Amino acid sequence: MKYDAIYRDAIHDQGFTFDDKVASVFADMIGRSVPGYAQTLQMVELLAHQYAQPESNLFDLGCSLGAATMALSRGSSGRNCRVIGVDNSPAMVSRCREMLSNEAVEIRCQDIIDTDIENASVVVLNFVLQFIDLQQREHLLHRVYQGLRPGGILVLSEKVCFADAAENGRQIALHEDFKRAHGYSEMEVSRKRTALENVLIPETLSAHHQRLNSAGFATASTWFQCFNFASIIAWK
Numbered sequence: 071m072k073y074d075a076i077y078r079d080a081i082h083d084q085g086f087t088f089d090d091k092v093a094s095v096f097a098d099m100i101g102r103s104v105p106g107y108a109q110t111l112q113m114v115e116l117l118a119h120q121y122a123q124p125e126s127n128l129f130d131l132g133c134s135l136g137a138a139t140m141a142l143s144r145g146s147s148g149r150n151c152r153v154i155g156v157d158n159s160p161a162m163v164s165r166c167r168e169m170l171s172n173e174a175v176e177i178r179c180q181d182i183i184d185t186d187i188e189n190a191s192v193v194v195l196n197f198v199l200q201f202i203d204l205q206q207r208e209h210l211l212h213r214v215y216q217g218l219r220p221g222g223i224l225v226l227s228e229k230v231c232f233a234d235a236a237e238n239g240r241q242i243a244l245h246e247d248f249k250r251a252h253g254y255s256e257m258e259v260s261r262k263r264t265a266l267e268n269v270l271i272p273e274t275l276s277a278h279h280q281r282l283n284s285a286g287f288a289t290a291s292t293w294f295q296c297f298n299f300a301s302i303i304a305w306k
């Protein structure tokens with residue numbers, strides 16, 4: 071796995087993008103930056119095992135290198151499901167297709183806003199909604215709801231923020247400590263923070279629950295939280 075040193079010494083004058091440089095170190099970057107990332111993948115596999123319905127479609131929206139796509143595939147094996155990963159970064163998609171060339175999954179290079187979601191039993195948004203325009207988030211979740219079969223689920227993992235400014239500050243400090251403990255320097259943490267401004271827009275857990283509700287999901291439960299990272303299961 072290639073080590074992420076993108077923000078070590080280079081000068082970055084533009085916001086964060088999912089270009090070839092990021093795609094080449096992405097597996098290392100997300101593992102050292104997102105508390106609980108590996109656990110979300112394990113649980114996607116377990117949830118697919120529980121909820122993937124025979125002959126249905128399983129979507130990994132914003133699949134990057136296909137880690138959750140493969141978790142969906144493993145969890146649903148033997149049920150004749152179609153596993154579809156979607157990402158709009160050509161760099162991510164070409165690496166993903168290369169890495170999963172022997173797997174029975176379909177990887178699409180497409181904006182998830184335009185993905186037709188139909189006959190689905192499990193849909194995953196693993197740290198992706200945070201990059202979608204705020205105005206488009208409800209419409210996307212509504213389309214996910216419409217495309218799910220009854221009994222289907224959405225797994226929504228996100229970086230979150232807190233309404234109370236002091237609490238928000240404490241959680242950010244803990245996350246930044248997590249990053250330092252995983253080898254990122256003060257300078258790298260600070261440069262990445264600047265690069266993600268206006269690119270990754272976190273919301274509170276209660277905003278996510280309210281939106282899921284308005285999108286049609288009557289029941290949703292936060293199953294994971296570590297500092298300012300959380301994951302929700304929403305049932306249709």
Ligand code: GEK
Nearest residue numbers: 088132133134137138157158159181182196197201
């Ligand atoms: C994982 N889920 O390993 N349409 C399609 N893809 C998008 C869009 C969009 N509108 N916006 C962003 N992306 C993965 C990790 S990473 C999370 C997801 C992170 C894609 C973007 O290209 C990138 O690959 C991914 O969403 C976000 O479980 O970097 O923190």
